[in-house]
Amino acid sequence: MKVPRIAWAALLLTFISAAMAQTSSQSEIKKEAKITKQQATATALARVPDGKIREAELEREGGKLVWSFDIARPGTKDITEIQVDAKTGEIVSQTTETPKHEASEKTSKKP
Numbered sequence: 001m002k003v004p005r006i007a008w009a010a011l012l013l014t015f016i017s018a019a020m021a022q023t024s025s026q027s028e029i030k031k032e033a034k035i036t037k038q039q040a041t042a043t044a045l046a047r048v049p050d051g052k053i054r055e056a057e058l059e060r061e062g063g064k065l066v067w068s069f070d071i072a073r074p075g076t077k078d079i080t081e082i083q084v085d086a087k088t089g090e091i092v093s094q095t096t097e098t099p100k101h102e103a104s105e106k107t108s109k110k111p
Contacts, residue, residue: 029058032065033086040067043089044082050074058086066092070102 037056044067045051051071059068065086070079077099083092 026058029060029065033058033067035067035084035086035089037067039089040084040086041069043084043091044069044071047082047091047094048073048080051080054079061092064092070097 037058041053041056045053048071051073053069054072055070057068059066061068061083066083067086069082069084071082072079079097079099079102081093081095081097083094084090085092
């Protein structure tokens with residue numbers, strides 16, 4: 001079945017709009033953060049001193065604005081996720097995620 005060009009154009013426009021909205025929302029929530037990414041990084045790595053940050057993002061989680069860090073540790077494939085409150089600098093949560101959990105989380109975040 002051949003897909004009309006107009007359908008492809010509409011699909012492309014949807015993806016572009018979503019990307020622009022995400023960029024705009026990121027700049028908006030960064031204005032709300034009182035804790036810098038560098039400060040939050042130091043807090044997270046103090047909990048996992050031998051870790052290396054794989055991914056970091058500012059997001060709303062459970063009604064709070066948090067810096068979320070995925071931290072790899074030597075000797076394991078598990079990831080330690082640390083969330084730091086972006087307004088107070090306090091650690092909100094610390095969890096360990098297996099590779100299987102990480103893969104399913106990435107799949108569920110895809111648009």
